[in-house]
Amino acid sequence: MTAGHSRHDDSRRRILIVAFLAVLVLVAGGTGWILSGEGDTTGVTVEEKLAALRAERAALQARADGEARIALLPAFRAASLLLDALAARVQAGDRQPFDDLPAFRLRSFDELARLNLALGDALERPGEGARRAAMAAAARAVAGVERLAPERSPLVLSYSPRFVPPRRGASEITLEADAHGAAPTERTLPLVPPVLPAEERRSAAPVPRYAPEFAAGSEPDAPVPVEIVGSYLTRGEAAVLSIGAWRGRATVGIERLRFVVPRTAFATDGRRTSFAVGTLSLRGGGRAATFQLLFTVLPDRPGSFALDQRVRTAVQETNTLVSPEILARAPEGETRTVRRCFDPPPGWRFDRERLRVVVVERLGWQDDNGDPGLNTGAVDFVPAETPGQVCIAVVARPASPRARTATIGRFEATLVRDLPSDKAVKSGVRALDWREPVRVAMEPGMIEWKLYVRLFDDVDREFSGAATTALPAEVTPFLRISRKEGGNVVVLTADPAARP
Numbered sequence: 001m002t003a004g005h006s007r008h009d010d011s012r013r014r015i016l017i018v019a020f021l022a023v024l025v026l027v028a029g030g031t032g033w034i035l036s037g038e039g040d041t042t043g044v045t046v047e048e049k050l051a052a053l054r055a056e057r058a059a060l061q062a063r064a065d066g067e068a069r070i071a072l073l074p075a076f077r078a079a080s081l082l083l084d085a086l087a088a089r090v091q092a093g094d095r096q097p098f099d100d101l102p103a104f105r106l107r108s109f110d111e112l113a114r115l116n117l118a119l120g121d122a123l124e125r126p127g128e129g130a131r132r133a134a135m136a137a138a139a140r141a142v143a144g145v146e147r148l149a150p151e152r153s154p155l156v157l158s159y160s161p162r163f164v165p166p167r168r169g170a171s172e173i174t175l176e177a178d179a180h181g182a183a184p185t186e187r188t189l190p191l192v193p194p195v196l197p198a199e200e201r202r203s204a205a206p207v208p209r210y211a212p213e214f215a216a217g218s219e220p221d222a223p224v225p226v227e228i229v230g231s232y233l234t235r236g237e238a239a240v241l242s243i244g245a246w247r248g249r250a251t252v253g254i255e256r257l258r259f260v261v262p263r264t265a266f267a268t269d270g271r272r273t274s275f276a277v278g279t280l281s282l283r284g285g286g287r288a289a290t291f292q293l294l295f296t297v298l299p300d301r302p303g304s305f306a307l308d309q310r311v312r313t314a315v316q317e318t319n320t321l322v323s324p325e326i327l328a329r330a331p332e333g334e335t336r337t338v339r340r341c342f343d344p345p346p347g348w349r350f351d352r353e354r355l356r357v358v359v360v361e362r363l364g365w366q367d368d369n370g371d372p373g374l375n376t377g378a379v380d381f382v383p384a385e386t387p388g389q390v391c392i393a394v395v396a397r398p399a400s401p402r403a404r405t406a407t408i409g410r411f412e413a414t415l416v417r418d419l420p421s422d423k424a425v426k427s428g429v430r431a432l433d434w435r436e437p438v439r440v441a442m443e444p445g446m447i448e449w450k451l452y453v454r455l456f457d458d459v460d461r462e463f464s465g466a467a468t469t470a471l472p473a474e475v476t477p478f479l480r481i482s483r484k485e486g487g488n489v490v491v492l493t494a495d496p497a498a499r500p
Contacts, residue, residue, distance in 0.1 A: 043097040050087050053112060057083060060119050061275055061294070066458040068123055069273045069296045070477055070500065071131055073162055075119055075138035080292050081156055082112050082141045088289040089153050108144045115141045149231050154282045154289045156230040164266050164276065164297040165496045166434050167221050221263035226278070228257040228293070233282065241293075243278040270300045271457040302478065302494035303455035307427040307440050310448040314418035319348070321413045323392070325360055328377065329406045330396035335377075336405075341384060341391040347417050350390050354414035357381060357392055363406040364399065374399045379409030422447075432479070437493040442483075455479060 057079055064072065086108055090096075101109070118137040122130040149155055226241065228250075233239060239250040239257050246265035250257035257280075266276045278293040323342055330336035344350050357379040364374025377395040384391045390413060396405040425443050432438060432455075442449075450464040453475050461475050471481050471490060477500040480493045 049098045066456040075134045078138040078141040084291040111144045154232045156291045159228040166298045224261045226259040237283045240281045273456045302432040306429045306452045308450045309425045309446045311443045311445045312447045315421045319415040323410045325410045326394045328394040328396040332404045333401040335397040338394045341389045348415040351414040351416045357411045360408040365404045374403035375405040377407035432494040440490045
Protein backbone atom coordinates (compact mmCIF):
# COMPACT_ATOMS: atom_id res chain seq x y z
CA MET A 1 0.00 0.00 0.00
CA THR A 2 2.79 2.39 0.86
CA ALA A 3 4.84 1.49 -2.23
CA GLY A 4 1.86 2.07 -4.56
CA HIS A 5 1.18 5.49 -3.10
CA SER A 6 4.88 6.50 -3.58
CA ARG A 7 4.81 5.52 -7.24
CA HIS A 8 1.64 7.58 -7.75
CA ASP A 9 3.30 10.68 -6.19
CA ASP A 10 6.37 10.32 -8.45
CA SER A 11 4.15 10.15 -11.51
CA ARG A 12 2.30 13.31 -10.52
CA ARG A 13 5.60 15.07 -9.88
CA ARG A 14 6.90 14.22 -13.34
CA ILE A 15 3.69 15.46 -14.96
CA LEU A 16 3.95 18.80 -13.13
CA ILE A 17 7.59 19.22 -14.17
CA VAL A 18 6.77 18.59 -17.87
CA ALA A 19 3.87 21.00 -17.72
CA PHE A 20 6.04 23.67 -16.14
CA LEU A 21 8.72 23.24 -18.83
CA ALA A 22 6.09 23.49 -21.57
CA VAL A 23 4.83 26.74 -20.11
CA LEU A 24 8.39 28.10 -20.04
CA VAL A 25 8.87 27.18 -23.71
CA LEU A 26 5.61 28.89 -24.69
CA VAL A 27 6.47 32.01 -22.70
CA ALA A 28 9.97 32.16 -24.17
CA GLY A 29 8.62 31.68 -27.69
CA GLY A 30 6.02 34.38 -27.23
CA THR A 31 8.55 36.79 -25.83
CA GLY A 32 10.86 36.19 -28.79
CA TRP A 33 8.01 36.83 -31.18
CA ILE A 34 7.24 40.10 -29.46
CA LEU A 35 10.86 41.21 -29.55
CA SER A 36 11.60 40.18 -33.11
CA GLY A 37 8.26 40.44 -34.85
CA GLU A 38 6.03 43.21 -36.12
CA GLY A 39 5.57 44.62 -32.65
CA ASP A 40 9.16 45.93 -32.47
CA THR A 41 8.90 49.71 -32.15
CA THR A 42 12.30 50.56 -30.71
CA GLY A 43 14.34 50.75 -33.98
CA VAL A 44 14.13 53.44 -36.70
CA THR A 45 13.28 52.10 -40.14
CA VAL A 46 14.82 53.27 -43.40
CA GLU A 47 11.54 54.88 -44.48
CA GLU A 48 11.31 56.79 -41.21
CA LYS A 49 14.89 58.01 -41.59
CA LEU A 50 14.17 59.20 -45.14
CA ALA A 51 11.04 61.00 -43.99
CA ALA A 52 12.96 62.79 -41.24
CA LEU A 53 15.70 63.87 -43.65
CA ARG A 54 13.11 65.05 -46.17
CA ALA A 55 11.36 67.17 -43.55
CA GLU A 56 14.70 68.61 -42.44
CA ARG A 57 15.58 69.56 -46.00
CA ALA A 58 12.20 71.25 -46.54
CA ALA A 59 12.68 73.27 -43.35
CA LEU A 60 16.12 74.40 -44.49
CA GLN A 61 14.79 75.50 -47.87
CA ALA A 62 12.01 77.45 -46.17
CA ARG A 63 14.59 79.29 -44.02
CA ALA A 64 16.76 80.32 -46.96
CA ASP A 65 16.85 84.05 -47.65
CA GLY A 66 17.61 85.75 -50.96
CA GLU A 67 21.36 85.44 -50.58
CA ALA A 68 21.18 81.76 -49.59
CA ARG A 69 18.92 80.98 -52.55
CA ILE A 70 21.80 82.10 -54.76
CA ALA A 71 25.03 81.25 -52.97
CA LEU A 72 23.88 77.95 -51.40
CA LEU A 73 21.80 76.69 -54.31
CA PRO A 74 24.38 74.02 -55.33
CA ALA A 75 24.39 72.66 -51.77
CA PHE A 76 20.58 72.52 -51.60
CA ARG A 77 20.48 70.73 -54.96
CA ALA A 78 23.12 68.22 -53.86
CA ALA A 79 21.12 67.42 -50.72
CA SER A 80 17.99 66.88 -52.81
CA LEU A 81 19.74 64.63 -55.35
CA LEU A 82 21.32 62.40 -52.71
CA LEU A 83 18.12 62.08 -50.68
CA ASP A 84 16.03 61.17 -53.73
CA ALA A 85 18.68 58.73 -54.96
CA LEU A 86 18.59 56.92 -51.60
CA ALA A 87 14.79 56.92 -51.56
CA ALA A 88 14.68 55.40 -55.07
CA ARG A 89 16.58 52.39 -53.70
CA VAL A 90 14.07 51.61 -50.96
CA GLN A 91 11.02 49.48 -51.64
CA ALA A 92 7.72 51.13 -50.71
CA GLY A 93 6.55 49.86 -47.35
CA ASP A 94 9.98 48.47 -46.51
CA ARG A 95 10.28 48.29 -42.74
CA GLN A 96 13.95 47.39 -42.73
CA PRO A 97 15.73 48.74 -39.64
CA PHE A 98 17.99 51.61 -40.54
CA ASP A 99 20.92 50.17 -38.56
CA ASP A 100 20.79 46.99 -40.67
CA LEU A 101 21.79 48.85 -43.84
CA PRO A 102 25.20 47.97 -45.30
CA ALA A 103 28.11 50.24 -44.36
CA PHE A 104 28.41 51.88 -47.78
CA ARG A 105 24.72 52.89 -47.65
CA LEU A 106 25.02 54.20 -44.10
CA ARG A 107 27.91 56.33 -45.32
CA SER A 108 25.64 58.04 -47.85
CA PHE A 109 23.07 58.77 -45.14
CA ASP A 110 25.84 60.18 -42.96
CA GLU A 111 27.03 62.49 -45.77
CA LEU A 112 23.48 63.72 -46.25
CA ALA A 113 23.07 64.42 -42.52
CA ARG A 114 26.38 66.30 -42.47
CA LEU A 115 25.31 68.39 -45.46
CA ASN A 116 22.03 69.32 -43.76
CA LEU A 117 23.98 70.28 -40.64
CA ALA A 118 26.36 72.47 -42.69
CA LEU A 119 23.44 74.12 -44.47
CA GLY A 120 21.76 74.87 -41.16
CA ASP A 121 24.95 76.42 -39.84
CA ALA A 122 25.34 78.56 -42.98
CA LEU A 123 21.78 79.81 -42.60
CA GLU A 124 22.14 80.47 -38.88
CA ARG A 125 25.53 82.22 -39.09
CA PRO A 126 25.99 83.54 -42.64
CA GLY A 127 29.58 84.09 -43.61
CA GLU A 128 32.25 83.05 -46.04
CA GLY A 129 33.57 80.30 -43.75
CA ALA A 130 30.17 78.70 -43.21
CA ARG A 131 29.41 78.92 -46.93
CA ARG A 132 32.67 77.19 -47.85
CA ALA A 133 31.95 74.43 -45.31
CA ALA A 134 28.50 73.88 -46.83
CA MET A 135 29.95 73.72 -50.34
CA ALA A 136 32.58 71.21 -49.20
CA ALA A 137 29.84 69.04 -47.68
CA ALA A 138 27.89 69.38 -50.94
CA ALA A 139 30.90 68.12 -52.93
CA ARG A 140 31.03 65.02 -50.73
CA ALA A 141 27.28 64.52 -51.22
CA VAL A 142 27.67 64.74 -55.01
CA ALA A 143 30.39 62.11 -54.80
CA GLY A 144 27.95 59.99 -52.77
CA VAL A 145 25.37 60.30 -55.55
CA GLU A 146 27.91 59.21 -58.14
CA ARG A 147 28.81 56.14 -56.07
CA LEU A 148 25.22 54.97 -56.42
CA ALA A 149 25.36 55.03 -60.24
CA PRO A 150 26.34 51.35 -60.73
CA GLU A 151 23.15 50.18 -58.98
CA ARG A 152 20.31 49.35 -61.35
CA SER A 153 17.94 52.04 -60.12
CA PRO A 154 17.07 55.50 -61.51
CA LEU A 155 19.55 58.21 -60.61
CA VAL A 156 19.69 61.93 -61.39
CA LEU A 157 23.29 63.15 -61.49
CA SER A 158 22.73 66.75 -62.59
CA TYR A 159 20.19 69.03 -64.19
CA SER A 160 19.96 72.51 -65.62
CA PRO A 161 19.28 75.38 -65.44
CA ARG A 162 20.09 76.49 -61.92
CA PHE A 163 18.45 79.91 -62.31
CA VAL A 164 15.22 80.66 -64.13
CA PRO A 165 15.55 84.00 -65.95
CA PRO A 166 13.23 86.92 -65.13
CA ARG A 167 10.11 87.58 -67.12
CA ARG A 168 10.45 90.00 -70.01
CA GLY A 169 9.00 93.46 -69.67
CA ALA A 170 7.18 92.73 -66.43
CA SER A 171 8.79 95.71 -64.68
CA GLU A 172 8.36 98.23 -67.47
CA ILE A 173 4.72 99.13 -67.00
CA THR A 174 3.73 98.17 -63.46
CA LEU A 175 4.58 99.08 -59.91
CA GLU A 176 3.42 97.24 -56.84
CA ALA A 177 0.37 98.57 -55.07
CA ASP A 178 0.49 99.63 -51.48
CA ALA A 179 -1.13 97.66 -48.68
CA HIS A 180 -4.57 99.06 -49.53
CA GLY A 181 -4.36 98.43 -53.26
CA ALA A 182 -3.81 102.07 -54.19
CA ALA A 183 -1.51 103.00 -57.02
CA PRO A 184 1.94 104.15 -55.88
CA THR A 185 2.75 107.83 -55.85
CA GLU A 186 5.79 109.56 -57.28
CA ARG A 187 8.24 109.85 -54.44
CA THR A 188 11.74 108.92 -53.51
CA LEU A 189 11.87 105.19 -52.95
CA PRO A 190 13.47 104.15 -49.65
CA LEU A 191 16.37 101.73 -49.87
CA VAL A 192 14.74 99.71 -47.08
CA PRO A 193 11.07 99.28 -48.01
CA PRO A 194 8.44 99.03 -45.28
CA VAL A 195 7.74 95.53 -44.03
CA LEU A 196 4.09 94.60 -44.48
CA PRO A 197 2.28 91.66 -42.92
CA ALA A 198 2.08 88.59 -45.15
CA GLU A 199 -1.70 88.99 -45.64
CA GLU A 200 -1.25 92.56 -46.89
CA ARG A 201 1.60 91.57 -49.22
CA ARG A 202 -0.58 88.90 -50.81
CA SER A 203 -3.52 91.27 -51.27
CA ALA A 204 -1.42 94.01 -52.89
CA ALA A 205 -1.77 93.29 -56.59
CA PRO A 206 0.33 95.12 -59.19
CA VAL A 207 -1.40 98.23 -60.50
CA PRO A 208 -0.62 99.55 -64.02
CA ARG A 209 1.26 102.82 -63.93
CA TYR A 210 1.92 103.42 -67.60
CA ALA A 211 0.47 100.97 -70.05
CA PRO A 212 -1.12 102.42 -73.18
CA GLU A 213 -1.82 99.83 -75.85
CA PHE A 214 0.90 101.11 -78.16
CA ALA A 215 3.56 100.90 -75.41
CA ALA A 216 2.63 97.74 -73.54
CA GLY A 217 5.21 95.01 -73.91
CA SER A 218 4.06 92.16 -76.13
CA GLU A 219 7.25 90.12 -76.34
CA PRO A 220 6.46 86.63 -75.00
CA ASP A 221 8.68 84.93 -72.47
CA ALA A 222 10.92 82.29 -73.92
CA PRO A 223 10.32 78.76 -72.62
CA VAL A 224 12.81 77.35 -70.14
CA PRO A 225 14.73 74.28 -71.38
CA VAL A 226 15.29 71.74 -68.60
CA GLU A 227 17.84 68.99 -69.17
CA ILE A 228 18.35 66.10 -66.74
CA VAL A 229 21.37 63.80 -66.85
CA GLY A 230 21.57 60.51 -64.99
CA SER A 231 21.37 56.74 -65.27
CA TYR A 232 18.40 54.40 -65.78
CA LEU A 233 16.22 57.40 -66.56
CA THR A 234 15.02 56.29 -69.99
CA ARG A 235 13.79 52.78 -69.18
CA GLY A 236 10.16 51.96 -68.68
CA GLU A 237 7.37 54.44 -69.17
CA ALA A 238 8.00 57.99 -70.34
CA ALA A 239 9.27 60.37 -67.67
CA VAL A 240 6.96 63.20 -66.57
CA LEU A 241 8.03 66.54 -65.10
CA SER A 242 5.59 68.61 -63.03
CA ILE A 243 6.19 72.27 -62.18
CA GLY A 244 3.30 74.13 -60.67
CA ALA A 245 0.19 73.30 -62.70
CA TRP A 246 2.22 72.28 -65.75
CA ARG A 247 3.00 68.68 -66.65
CA GLY A 248 5.03 67.52 -69.60
CA ARG A 249 6.66 64.44 -71.03
CA ALA A 250 10.34 64.20 -71.84
CA THR A 251 12.22 64.12 -75.07
CA VAL A 252 14.60 61.22 -74.48
CA GLY A 253 18.30 61.32 -75.27
CA ILE A 254 21.20 59.10 -74.27
CA GLU A 255 20.86 58.88 -70.49
CA ARG A 256 19.27 62.29 -70.44
CA LEU A 257 15.83 63.81 -70.49
CA ARG A 258 14.83 67.12 -72.02
CA PHE A 259 11.77 69.22 -71.27
CA VAL A 260 10.59 72.54 -72.64
CA VAL A 261 8.79 74.27 -69.78
CA PRO A 262 6.68 77.42 -70.30
CA ARG A 263 8.03 80.34 -68.32
CA THR A 264 4.58 80.82 -66.82
CA ALA A 265 4.91 77.48 -64.99
CA PHE A 266 7.42 79.06 -62.60
CA ALA A 267 5.80 81.24 -59.95
CA THR A 268 7.68 84.57 -59.83
CA ASP A 269 7.88 87.30 -57.23
CA GLY A 270 8.20 90.86 -58.43
CA ARG A 271 11.15 91.74 -56.19
CA ARG A 272 12.53 88.61 -54.50
CA THR A 273 14.14 85.40 -55.62
CA SER A 274 12.17 82.26 -54.86
CA PHE A 275 12.62 78.51 -54.97
CA ALA A 276 10.65 76.50 -57.51
CA VAL A 277 10.48 72.72 -57.21
CA GLY A 278 9.86 70.41 -60.13
CA THR A 279 8.91 66.77 -59.60
CA LEU A 280 10.35 64.21 -62.00
CA SER A 281 8.30 61.01 -62.01
CA LEU A 282 9.76 57.77 -63.37
CA ARG A 283 8.18 54.33 -63.57
CA GLY A 284 9.75 51.07 -64.70
CA GLY A 285 10.00 47.47 -63.63
CA GLY A 286 6.91 47.81 -61.50
CA ARG A 287 8.50 50.52 -59.37
CA ALA A 288 8.04 54.29 -59.25
CA ALA A 289 10.65 56.89 -58.35
CA THR A 290 10.38 60.64 -57.93
CA PHE A 291 13.09 63.27 -57.84
CA GLN A 292 12.72 66.83 -56.62
CA LEU A 293 14.45 69.38 -58.89
CA LEU A 294 15.22 72.71 -57.25
CA PHE A 295 15.48 75.99 -59.19
CA THR A 296 15.99 79.60 -58.11
CA VAL A 297 13.61 81.94 -59.95
CA LEU A 298 14.89 85.46 -60.57
CA PRO A 299 12.42 88.30 -59.85
CA ASP A 300 11.07 90.79 -62.35
CA ARG A 301 13.06 93.67 -60.86
CA PRO A 302 16.69 93.14 -59.88
CA GLY A 303 16.82 95.80 -57.16
CA SER A 304 18.04 99.32 -56.52
CA PHE A 305 21.15 101.29 -55.67
CA ALA A 306 22.33 104.66 -54.42
CA LEU A 307 25.67 106.36 -55.01
CA ASP A 308 26.75 109.14 -52.64
CA GLN A 309 29.77 111.29 -53.48
CA ARG A 310 31.73 113.76 -51.38
CA VAL A 311 32.80 116.53 -53.70
CA ARG A 312 35.39 119.10 -52.77
CA THR A 313 35.24 122.51 -54.41
CA ALA A 314 37.25 125.70 -53.89
CA VAL A 315 35.51 128.80 -52.55
CA GLN A 316 37.43 132.01 -53.15
CA GLU A 317 38.03 134.43 -50.31
CA THR A 318 39.28 137.94 -51.15
CA ASN A 319 40.97 140.70 -49.24
CA THR A 320 42.44 144.09 -50.14
CA LEU A 321 46.11 144.87 -49.59
CA VAL A 322 47.44 148.44 -49.45
CA SER A 323 51.21 148.55 -49.54
CA PRO A 324 53.30 150.91 -47.38
CA GLU A 325 54.08 154.29 -48.94
CA ILE A 326 57.43 154.44 -50.69
CA LEU A 327 59.45 157.63 -50.99
CA ALA A 328 61.87 158.39 -53.79
CA ARG A 329 63.95 161.64 -53.27
CA ALA A 330 66.24 163.14 -55.94
CA PRO A 331 68.81 165.98 -55.54
CA GLU A 332 68.94 168.97 -57.84
CA GLY A 333 68.96 167.98 -61.48
CA GLU A 334 69.04 164.22 -60.84
CA THR A 335 66.57 161.30 -61.17
CA ARG A 336 66.15 158.68 -58.49
CA THR A 337 64.22 155.37 -58.57
CA VAL A 338 63.24 153.26 -55.57
CA ARG A 339 62.19 149.67 -56.32
CA ARG A 340 60.30 147.49 -53.87
CA CYS A 341 58.89 143.93 -54.15
CA PHE A 342 56.11 142.42 -52.07
CA ASP A 343 55.15 138.79 -51.41
CA PRO A 344 51.55 137.85 -50.64
CA PRO A 345 50.76 136.58 -47.13
CA PRO A 346 51.04 132.80 -46.69
CA GLY A 347 48.15 130.99 -48.34
CA TRP A 348 47.17 133.97 -50.45
CA ARG A 349 47.94 135.10 -54.00
CA PHE A 350 47.64 138.37 -55.87
CA ASP A 351 44.78 138.72 -58.29
CA ARG A 352 46.62 139.94 -61.37
CA GLU A 353 43.45 141.44 -62.78
CA ARG A 354 42.98 143.71 -59.79
CA LEU A 355 46.27 145.55 -59.22
CA ARG A 356 46.82 149.31 -59.39
CA VAL A 357 49.48 151.83 -58.49
CA VAL A 358 48.76 155.04 -56.64
CA VAL A 359 50.82 158.25 -56.84
CA VAL A 360 50.31 159.66 -53.39
CA GLU A 361 52.21 162.92 -53.99
CA ARG A 362 54.71 164.57 -56.34
CA LEU A 363 56.92 167.27 -54.86
CA GLY A 364 59.35 169.70 -56.53
CA TRP A 365 61.43 172.70 -55.46
CA GLN A 366 63.50 175.30 -57.19
CA ASP A 367 65.19 178.14 -55.31
CA ASP A 368 63.20 177.12 -52.24
CA ASN A 369 59.95 177.57 -54.08
CA GLY A 370 57.72 174.49 -54.08
CA ASP A 371 55.99 173.47 -57.30
CA PRO A 372 54.70 169.89 -58.01
CA GLY A 373 55.01 170.63 -61.70
CA LEU A 374 58.79 170.50 -61.33
CA ASN A 375 58.46 166.67 -60.72
CA THR A 376 57.66 164.41 -63.70
CA GLY A 377 58.20 161.16 -61.75
CA ALA A 378 55.74 158.25 -61.64
CA VAL A 379 54.85 154.98 -59.90
CA ASP A 380 54.84 151.87 -62.11
CA PHE A 381 54.80 148.05 -61.88
CA VAL A 382 58.05 146.39 -62.85
CA PRO A 383 58.96 142.74 -63.45
CA ALA A 384 58.95 140.59 -60.32
CA GLU A 385 62.05 138.95 -58.99
CA THR A 386 60.28 135.70 -58.13
CA PRO A 387 56.93 134.25 -59.23
CA GLY A 388 53.97 135.49 -57.27
CA GLN A 389 55.54 138.78 -56.21
CA VAL A 390 54.40 142.29 -57.04
CA CYS A 391 57.17 144.88 -57.62
CA ILE A 392 56.78 148.61 -58.13
CA ALA A 393 59.19 151.42 -58.93
CA VAL A 394 58.73 154.93 -57.51
CA VAL A 395 60.55 157.51 -59.64
CA ALA A 396 61.47 161.14 -58.76
CA ARG A 397 62.44 163.05 -61.95
CA PRO A 398 63.08 166.83 -62.24
CA ALA A 399 61.42 168.84 -64.96
CA SER A 400 64.37 171.34 -65.01
CA PRO A 401 68.09 171.00 -64.30
CA ARG A 402 67.83 173.12 -61.15
CA ALA A 403 64.84 171.31 -59.57
CA ARG A 404 64.86 169.01 -56.61
CA THR A 405 62.09 166.31 -56.50
CA ALA A 406 60.42 163.73 -54.26
CA THR A 407 57.73 161.18 -55.19
CA ILE A 408 55.58 159.16 -52.78
CA GLY A 409 53.75 156.09 -54.16
CA ARG A 410 52.17 152.78 -53.26
CA PHE A 411 50.12 149.98 -54.85
CA GLU A 412 46.79 148.43 -54.02
CA ALA A 413 46.00 144.78 -54.73
CA THR A 414 43.25 142.23 -54.22
CA LEU A 415 44.42 139.10 -52.40
CA VAL A 416 42.74 135.78 -53.19
CA ARG A 417 42.84 132.37 -51.55
CA ASP A 418 40.87 129.14 -52.14
CA LEU A 419 39.10 127.59 -49.21
CA PRO A 420 38.03 123.92 -49.55
CA SER A 421 34.32 123.29 -49.28
CA ASP A 422 32.83 119.79 -49.19
CA LYS A 423 29.31 118.87 -50.21
CA ALA A 424 27.44 115.63 -50.69
CA VAL A 425 26.06 114.76 -54.09
CA LYS A 426 23.49 111.99 -53.89
CA SER A 427 22.13 110.02 -56.78
CA GLY A 428 19.03 109.11 -54.84
CA VAL A 429 17.67 105.57 -54.82
CA ARG A 430 17.54 104.39 -58.41
CA ALA A 431 16.08 101.19 -59.80
CA LEU A 432 18.18 98.65 -61.62
CA ASP A 433 16.87 97.15 -64.84
CA TRP A 434 17.47 93.72 -66.36
CA ARG A 435 17.36 95.03 -69.90
CA GLU A 436 19.21 98.33 -69.76
CA PRO A 437 22.36 99.41 -67.88
CA VAL A 438 22.05 102.36 -65.51
CA ARG A 439 24.57 105.22 -65.76
CA VAL A 440 25.63 107.64 -63.03
CA ALA A 441 28.08 110.52 -63.55
CA MET A 442 31.07 110.88 -61.24
CA GLU A 443 31.23 114.49 -60.12
CA PRO A 444 34.34 116.62 -60.80
CA GLY A 445 36.28 117.05 -57.59
CA MET A 446 34.95 113.84 -56.06
CA ILE A 447 37.21 112.77 -53.19
CA GLU A 448 35.15 110.00 -51.59
CA TRP A 449 32.27 107.75 -52.62
CA LYS A 450 29.91 105.23 -51.07
CA LEU A 451 27.80 102.76 -53.01
CA TYR A 452 24.71 101.05 -51.59
CA VAL A 453 23.21 98.12 -53.47
CA ARG A 454 20.09 96.15 -52.64
CA LEU A 455 19.45 93.15 -54.88
CA PHE A 456 16.31 91.04 -54.83
CA ASP A 457 14.97 93.03 -51.87
CA ASP A 458 17.16 91.37 -49.23
CA VAL A 459 20.75 91.10 -50.51
CA ASP A 460 22.49 94.25 -49.25
CA ARG A 461 25.98 95.43 -50.09
CA GLU A 462 27.89 98.59 -49.17
CA PHE A 463 31.18 99.74 -50.69
CA SER A 464 33.18 102.89 -50.08
CA GLY A 465 36.50 104.38 -51.08
CA ALA A 466 38.50 107.44 -52.04
CA ALA A 467 38.72 108.94 -55.50
CA THR A 468 41.65 106.67 -56.33
CA THR A 469 39.87 103.52 -55.07
CA ALA A 470 38.44 101.35 -57.80
CA LEU A 471 34.78 100.47 -57.69
CA PRO A 472 34.11 96.74 -57.29
CA ALA A 473 33.89 95.04 -60.67
CA GLU A 474 31.22 92.61 -59.43
CA VAL A 475 29.04 93.45 -56.46
CA THR A 476 27.16 90.14 -56.42
CA PRO A 477 26.26 87.62 -59.06
CA PHE A 478 23.98 89.17 -61.67
CA LEU A 479 25.37 92.72 -61.17
CA ARG A 480 28.52 94.14 -62.76
CA ILE A 481 29.98 97.63 -62.39
CA SER A 482 32.26 99.41 -64.84
CA ARG A 483 33.48 102.92 -65.51
CA LYS A 484 33.27 104.47 -68.96
CA GLU A 485 34.19 107.74 -70.64
CA GLY A 486 37.53 108.08 -68.94
CA GLY A 487 36.19 106.98 -65.60
CA ASN A 488 33.65 109.80 -65.42
CA VAL A 489 30.56 107.58 -65.71
CA VAL A 490 29.66 104.56 -63.58
CA VAL A 491 27.66 101.87 -65.39
CA LEU A 492 25.68 99.28 -63.40
CA THR A 493 24.57 96.30 -65.48
CA ALA A 494 22.05 93.80 -64.11
CA ASP A 495 22.47 90.68 -66.23
CA PRO A 496 20.51 87.44 -65.62
CA ALA A 497 23.16 85.54 -67.58
CA ALA A 498 25.95 86.60 -65.16
CA ARG A 499 25.13 83.76 -62.80
CA PRO A 500 27.60 82.36 -60.25
